[in-house]
Amino acid sequence: MRVALFITCVNDTLFPDTGRAVVRLLERLGHEVVFPEGQTCCGQMHYNTGYRRPAGRMAVRFVRTFEGADAVVVPSASCAAMVRDNYPRLGGRGSRLSRKVAELAPRVYDLTEFLVDVLGVTDVGAYYPHKVTYHPTCHGLRMLGLGDRPYRLLRAVRGLELVDLPGDTECCGFGGTFAVKNGDVSSAMGADKARHAVETGAEVLCAVDNSCLMHIGGTLSRQRSGMRVVHLAEILASTEREGAHGALEGSEAGS
Amino acid sequence: MSATFLGIPPFPEAAEKAVNDSRLRHNLRKATHTIRDKRASVVGELHDDWQRLRAEGAAVKEHTLRHLDRYLEQLEESVQRAGGQVHWAADAAEANEIVTRLVKATGETDVVKVKSMATQEIELNEALAEAGITAYETDLAELIVQLGDDLPSHILVPAIHLGRAQIREIFLEQMAEWGVPAPEGLTDDPRALAEAARVHLRERFLRTRTAISGANFAVADSGTLVVLESEGNGRMCLTLPQTLISVVGIEKIVPTWSDLEVFMQLLPRSSTGERMNPYTSTWTGVTPGDGPQEFHLVLLDNGRTDVLADTVGRQALRCIRCSACLNTCPVYERTGGHAYGSVYPGPIGAILTPQLRGMSSEVDEALPYASSLCGACYEVCPVAIDIPEVLVHLREEVAESPGHLGEKAMMAGAEAVLSSPRALDAVQRAAGLGRGAVPRHLPGTAGAWTDTRDVPDVPAESFRQWWDKRGRERG
Amino acid sequence: MSSREQILARVRRALADVPADEPVERALGEGFADSHGAGPTLEVLEDRLHDYRALVRRVGADRVAAEVAAALERRGAARVAVPAGIPREWFAESSVELLCDSREEPVPVSGLDGVDGVVTGCAVAVAETGTIVLDGGPDQGRRAITLVPDYHLCVVRADQVVDGVPQAVRLLDPSRPLTWISGPSATSDIELDRVEGVHGPRTLEVLLVESGG
Numbered sequence: 001m002r003v004a005l006f007i008t009c010v011n012d013t014l015f016p017d018t019g020r021a022v023v024r025l026l027e028r029l030g031h032e033v034v035f036p037e038g039q040t041c042c043g044q045m046h047y048n049t050g051y052r053r054p055a056g057r058m059a060v061r062f063v064r065t066f067e068g069a070d071a072v073v074v075p076s077a078s079c080a081a082m083v084r085d086n087y088p089r090l091g092g093r094g095s096r097l098s099r100k101v102a103e104l105a106p107r108v109y110d111l112t113e114f115l116v117d118v119l120g121v122t123d124v125g126a127y128y129p130h131k132v133t134y135h136p137t138c139h140g141l142r143m144l145g146l147g148d149r150p151y152r153l154l155r156a157v158r159g160l161e162l163v164d165l166p167g168d169t170e171c172c173g174f175g176g177t178f179a180v181k182n183g184d185v186s187s188a189m190g191a192d193k194a195r196h197a198v199e200t201g202a203e204v205l206c207a208v209d210n211s212c213l214m215h216i217g218g219t220l221s222r223q224r225s226g227m228r229v230v231h232l233a234e235i236l237a238s239t240e241r242e243g244a245h246g247a248l249e250g251s252e253a254g255s
Numbered sequence: 256m257s258a259t260f261l262g263i264p265p266f267p268e269a270a271e272k273a274v275n276d277s278r279l280r281h282n283l284r285k286a287t288h289t290i291r292d293k294r295a296s297v298v299g300e301l302h303d304d305w306q307r308l309r310a311e312g313a314a315v316k317e318h319t320l321r322h323l324d325r326y327l328e329q330l331e332e333s334v335q336r337a338g339g340q341v342h343w344a345a346d347a348a349e350a351n352e353i354v355t356r357l358v359k360a361t362g363e364t365d366v367v368k369v370k371s372m373a374t375q376e377i378e379l380n381e382a383l384a385e386a387g388i389t390a391y392e393t394d395l396a397e398l399i400v401q402l403g404d405d406l407p408s409h410i411l412v413p414a415i416h417l418g419r420a421q422i423r424e425i426f427l428e429q430m431a432e433w434g435v436p437a438p439e440g441l442t443d444d445p446r447a448l449a450e451a452a453r454v455h456l457r458e459r460f461l462r463t464r465t466a467i468s469g470a471n472f473a474v475a476d477s478g479t480l481v482v483l484e485s486e487g488n489g490r491m492c493l494t495l496p497q498t499l500i501s502v503v504g505i506e507k508i509v510p511t512w513s514d515l516e517v518f519m520q521l522l523p524r525s526s527t528g529e530r531m532n533p534y535t536s537t538w539t540g541v542t543p544g545d546g547p548q549e550f551h552l553v554l555l556d557n558g559r560t561d562v563l564a565d566t567v568g569r570q571a572l573r574c575i576r577c578s579a580c581l582n583t584c585p586v587y588e589r590t591g592g593h594a595y596g597s598v599y600p601g602p603i604g605a606i607l608t609p610q611l612r613g614m615s616s617e618v619d620e621a622l623p624y625a626s627s628l629c630g631a632c633y634e635v636c637p638v639a640i641d642i643p644e645v646l647v648h649l650r651e652e653v654a655e656s657p658g659h660l661g662e663k664a665m666m667a668g669a670e671a672v673l674s675s676p677r678a679l680d681a682v683q684r685a686a687g688l689g690r691g692a693v694p695r696h697l698p699g700t701a702g703a704w705t706d707t708r709d710v711p712d713v714p715a716e717s718f719r720q721w722w723d724k725r726g727r728e729r730g
Numbered sequence: 731m732s733s734r735e736q737i738l739a740r741v742r743r744a745l746a747d748v749p750a751d752e753p754v755e756r757a758l759g760e761g762f763a764d765s766h767g768a769g770p771t772l773e774v775l776e777d778r779l780h781d782y783r784a785l786v787r788r789v790g791a792d793r794v795a796a797e798v799a800a801a802l803e804r805r806g807a808a809r810v811a812v813p814a815g816i817p818r819e820w821f822a823e824s825s826v827e828l829l830c831d832s833r834e835e836p837v838p839v840s841g842l843d844g845v846d847g848v849v850t851g852c853a854v855a856v857a858e859t860g861t862i863v864l865d866g867g868p869d870q871g872r873r874a875i876t877l878v879p880d881y882h883l884c885v886v887r888a889d890q891v892v893d894g895v896p897q898a899v900r901l902l903d904p905s906r907p908l909t910w911i912s913g914p915s916a917t918s919d920i921e922l923d924r925v926e927g928v929h930g931p932r933t934l935e936v937l938l939v940e941s942g943g
Contacts (some may be wrong), residue, residue, distance in 0.1 A: 009673055010681065012683070013713075013717055015711075016716065039676065040679050049654065049662075050649075050653055050655075138629035142631070170631075174627065180701070181267065182702055183703030184567060185590060187707035190708065221709040285921060289884040310759075311759045314759065321745060322745075322748070327738065344733060349733060396919035399919070403812045412918065414920050418921060442836065445917075445923055456929065457929075479907075486915050486919075486928035486929050487915035491877065495839060516762075516895060519895050520896075530778060531860065531895075532912065533916045534911060535908075536873075538907045545833055546907055564744035
């Protein structure tokens with residue numbers, strides 16, 4: 001299958017390892033990955049902060065960039081949710097944008113949805129000999145409804161010990177511009193999330209969104225907790241042969 | 256009775272104080288987690304039917320709002336037919352005037368009150384006090400707030416910010432000023448505190464001849480008003496006095512009695528996390544020989560028609576005041592209700608207050624941002640109010656208003672970079688060259704991040720650069 | 731313009747987006763369930779009442795008088811309020827003094843405050859939520875009589891019990907003043923911890939009369 005990768009601006013700029021992991025993983029599973037170069041940003045930050053018009057312009061760019069794709073894979077649940085849940089609100093009723101969004105949005109997937117629902121795999125042949133806990137990010141949990149997909153993928157990884165995260169469904173406090181507009185509350189939420197994560201005794205906290213991981217990881221790092229945050233894609237891309245190189249080097253947020 | 260939300264600073268500032276108050280954090284955490292678990296358990300008992308009830312509840316309310324004029328007229332007619340009198344109040348001042356006039360006509364100077372958000376919103380107690388009438392709150396949490404000269408911080412449990420030891424102190428210090436004093440040797444056991452409230456209010460219930468209430472629902476076809484409660488203070492106020500005055504927001508209407516099939520399931524399970532609240536009273540006008548023989552319904556607008564006019568924001572009027580959104584909100588859990596500067600705190604307050612008051616102040620403009628948009632509020636809302644959608648909608652209003660120049664410039668700058676792959680690439684390359692030069696603590700707005708969190712290292716090359724290079728290497 | 735006209739005009743202006751021909755009538759959807767399969771009706775009711783810390787006894791139809799007498803004796807009640815229309819045979823085996831109340835001849839509040847309890851029947855009971863509904867019928871009386879006394883003994887016949895809330899709503903007449911009672915009075919206002927017993931009767935006892943006999 002030919003898969004168009006929407007890397008997202010945050011991953012592109014700050015977490016390229018996640019993008020490389022997605023490419024490695026999908027190619028290992030026998031699929032062709034393309035990277036439409038006109039892509040930039042889904043417009044989520046503008047949209048969520050109240051800047052609807054710029055967000056609309058970014059939506060137009062996104063649609064133009066990806067409209068021919070069979071499947072668009074996004075290694076960020078909140079960006080996938082932006083496209084699927086919020087783009088339909090951006091265009092007026094019956095507008096050109098609305099029609100195009102209605103046509104494209106069903107083919108836009110978070111990575112875990114693409115693997116489990118479209119490719120029908122849960123065992124992606126990964127090897128990751130670490131104790132890991134998973135944080136279900138809010139937009140993945142509530143907007144996309146990822147459900148048990150990430151857990152099924154993680155449970156099939158050889159060597160990986162998955163431990164439950166207490167208070168897992170509670171927001172980490174990132175929330176885009178919320179993290180700076182309401183920095184005190186955001187930090188308090190982040191501190192609680194970090195505490196729960198550390199209490200699991202896991203070496204690694206993983207999630208499907210690097211922006212949340214940047215927030216939690218930045219907190220863990222400031223606390224010198226020794227716990228690392230890793231995007232789920234990087235775990236799934238790891239194998240016995242290229243594990244250490246692919247997933248464990250340079251992938252930490254804020255270390 | 257003089258406590259007021261005026262003077263509470265905008266949310267981020269008020270929140271900072273709350274977040275650093277460890278006793279408050281402890282009280283809130285304990286209370287919200289208790290109620291969250293209870294709700295989850297009783298909602299779980301209804302299995303898949305919960306979502307069907309939720310959809311039906313939303314549909315009934317939405318339909319009612321879309322034909323509100325018709326249902327208001329029908330309610331008026333039904334109540335009048337059953338022997339009640341109906342009054343219309345365009346704003347808080349008018350509602351207060353009407354109630355004051357009605358109380359004065361009874362010749363009474365003391366009234367007992369059932370907990371009511373509408374009367375808090377219009378600051379009825381203060382208006383009555385100016386007219387020489389004392390309003391006694393009878394709900395336990397309202398009593399605590401009134402005795403403590405405090406402000407409510409939760410829709411259902413206005414004293415949620417206080418722990419048992421604090422409540423004991425308030426009772427010991429203040430009850431005597433208002434009536435029957437607290438018993439000597441009062442402990443902080445909730446049972447003992449509840450008993451003290453019983454004794455304190457008992458005589459007052461038995462002798463007061465005028466009561467003021469709100470209503471959870473007003474049924475248009477039958478003219479029935481419905482009050483859900485737990486303690487029996489509601490029954491006391493709705494049953495024993497001669498005169499009952501109910502102040503009810505115009506959005507409280509449901510079209511038919513049968514609609515309660517849905518709401519009497521949705522509300523108790525969502526609010527107190529019980530299968531059913533201990534007491535529900537319903538009354539239709541006046542019943543000769545049973546209960547108040549004079550009944551006045553005051554229908555309150557006070558900004559609700561402005562909310563109704565906003566096709567996105569309108570859904571906030573579906574709210575049945577269960578407070579499930581407060582109890583589940585991670586922001587509310589850490590700040591409590593006072594930081595929201597309104598009688599309506601939490602996620603619903605963040606969308607209702609600015610709409611009712613019109614986003615005319617810094618406090619109101621800050622409220623739509625008091626959320627990480629995690630969506631937990633929408634998930635638990637029994638009438639499916641898409642609170643995140645309305646929050647974003649209100650943020651748009653703020654962003655389109657004058658001012659906020661720094662943010663506008665930042666957003667325009669971000670758009671300039673993000674609107675072209677070439678500009679983005681250029682910025683990424685520049686950042687890659689400057690990597691390592693980013694200090695651990697940044698000044699200004701960015702400092703709000705680096706005060707508690709490290710910033711990630713900027714990678715040497717962006718994904719885009721890597722992809723290009725890989726493409727070139729592969730030819 | 732009166733405030734009434736002003737508010738209605740504002741409402742109509744606010745609803746400019748609603749098509750004029752959108753139907754005002756709306757029947758309640760039928761997608762939701764009448765009840766949720768919690769188990770045999772009477773057992774569920776009993777379980778839920780226990781859950782609220784009400785006292786519950788299942789009794790045979792021929793044992794009502796004996797059980798009423800026994801309950802009042804356990805309570806140590808010598809004088810109880812009753813609605814005028816209560817079946818007198820319920821008290822055939824009891825020696826308590828009955829204080830009769832009716833709309834025409836109401837017992838004053840101070841009188842109700844002085845009795846040892848109140849005995850009534852009910853209109854409907856809901857198993858799933860442990861709820862008893864009073865509608866002011868002859869065996870239930872004025873609302874005040876089940877409110878002021880500290881002990882309420884309620885006789886519920888098996889044929890009055892439905893499984894779920896929707897069934898109860900359909901059976902009830904909204905023109906009558908209704909009181910839905912789910913356990914003794916309670917509060918969760920202190921740390922959201924439930925405590926039974928505030929202003930309403932602090933003890934609710936239910937005699938659940940099985941059919942037959």
